[in-house]
Amino acid sequence: xxxxxxxDLFGAVALTGFAVFLAFNQVVIKVTNEGIQPVFLAxxxxxxxxxxxWLWLKWRGIPVQSSRAGVIWxxxxxxxxxxxxxxxxxxxxxxxxxxxxIIFYSMPIWLSLxxxxxxxNDKINALKFVGLILAxxxxxxxxxxxxxxxxxxxxxxxxxxxxxSWAVLTIIMKASPLNDERPEMQLFWQVLVSGPLLIVASxxxxxxxxxxxxxxxxxxxxxxxxxxTAGFVFWLWLLSIYPASSVGSFSFLSPVMSxxxxxxxxxxxxxxxxxxxxxxxALGIVLINRPKKA
Numbered sequence: 475x476x477x478x479x480x481x482d483l484f485g486a487v488a489l490t491g492f493a494v495f496l497a498f499n500q501v502v503i504k505v506t507n508e509g510i511q512p513v514f515l516a517x518x519x520x521x522x523x524x525x526x527x528w529l530w531l532k533w534r535g536i537p538v539q540s541s542r543a544g545v546i547w548x549x550x551x552x553x554x555x556x557x558x559x560x561x562x563x564x565x566x567x568x569x570x571x572x573x574x575x576i577i578f579y580s581m582p583i584w585l586s587l588x589x590x591x592x593x594x595n596d597k598i599n600a601l602k603f604v605g606l607i608l609a610x611x612x613x614x615x616x617x618x619x620x621x622x623x624x625x626x627x628x629x630x631x632x633x634x635x636x637x638x639s640w641a642v643l644t645i646i647m648k649a650s651p652l653n654d655e656r657p658e659m660q661l662f663w664q665v666l667v668s669g670p671l672l673i674v675a676s677x678x679x680x681x682x683x684x685x686x687x688x689x690x691x692x693x694x695x696x697x698x699x700x701x702x703t704a705g706f707v708f709w710l711w712l713l714s715i716y717p718a719s720s721v722g723s724f725s726f727l728s729p730v731m732s733x734x735x736x737x738x739x740x741x742x743x744x745x746x747x748x749x750x751x752x753x754x755x756a757l758g759i760v761l762i763n764r765p766k767k768a
Contacts (some may be wrong), residue, residue: 481720488712489724492705497731499701500571501739502693503563509690512563514682515697517672520556520665522698527662530703540659543651551652551660552667554643560672561636564679568629570742575732576616576752577633582722582759583609584641589718592645601761609758616751641722647710648718657710665702730756 481489506515531538540548565574583606590598598606616630643664647653652660676682713721729752736742 477715479717481716485712485716485720486724488708489721490727492709492712493724493727494731495705496725497575497728497735499697499705500566500575500728500732501735502696502701504566504571504736504740506690506693506697507563507567507684509684509686510694511676511679511682511684512567513560513672513679514676515694516556516559516563517669517674517676518694519697519702520559520669520672522694523665523702524662524669526699526703527658527665527707531658531662536656536658538659538662540655540663541651544655544659545663547646547650547652548655548660548663549667551643551646551650552664553671554639554646555664556668556671556675558636558639558643559668560675561632561634561639565629565633565636568626568632571736571740572729572733572742572744572748572752573616573630574633575729575736576748576755577613577630578636578640579725579729579732580609580613580634580755580759581637581640581644581725583613584638585644585718585722588641588645592649593718595717605758605761607758608761609755612751612754612756612758615747615754618747644713644718644722647713653714657707657714660710661702661706725759 478485503512503515510518528538562574562578565578586598586602586606613634647660652663709721733744733748733752737744
């Protein structure tokens with residue numbers, strides 16, 4: 475598909491579906507963390523994704539190669555990718571799916587700020603500024619709410635670190651030579667670099683295996699094959715077609731669904747403060763990405 479200046483019907487449907495998919499993935503990570511240490515889980519997931527992507531590229535006859543600039547930026551992207559999921563997996567281990575998702579999916583806030591500086595056609599106007607204030611207020615509200623017994627501050631900070639890392643990674647994908655690489659190769663570098671680093675880092679986070687059960691193995695396989703290999707390639711493909719901030723804006727749907735799925739599937743408590751924080755973040759991100767009038 476040709477690159478587009480705004481989200482069309484196909485893009486809206488695809489990004490909405492992907493947002494729901496990511497929300498369900500938060501629940502999968504939370505459950506799988508019960509059997510596998512989160513940082514080790516993230517590392518094994520990346521290593522498994524390397525194998526799956528390599529097989530996919532070979533089957534499609536796509537050469538596993540990049541330009542020299544693509545290799546350099548691919549290694550850098552892999553470091554940021556590893557940091558992003560180290561933060562996210564630790565956050566989901568220390569706090570609820572709902573809280574972690576509200577903070578983690580504040581990514582468009584940080585993406586808008588970075589895009590204003592790094593991307594010439596993605597500046598902050600008055601409406602975006604109001605949206606930023608509202609969304610940041612929602613994140614602050616989520617930090618302030620300590621009513622839940624699982625509202626551990628370090629978990630909230632880890633989720634915030636994941637959000638900022640994700641925003642930085644998105645800018646790299648759009649503003650570096652990696653933008654000229656195929657989505658499969660963009661992701662290949664990210665998982666190739668992040669896998670070994672995360673596995674080494676996991677030795678500093680306690681026992682690698684907790685209470686391993688079949689459901690945890692199924693969650694790991696789902697992460698490798700469906701989430702990373704298929705899902706992230708699809709997201710990078712969409713990012714190569716549509717504007718970065720517009721793609722990022724649809725992530726505000728994920729915390730809404732994550733709160734709902736956390737309550738429905740895991741029995742997590744949904745208090746008034748969480749709903750207020752969720753509403754502020756969602757409204758702010760909508761305003762940040764409201765299309766300009768013709």
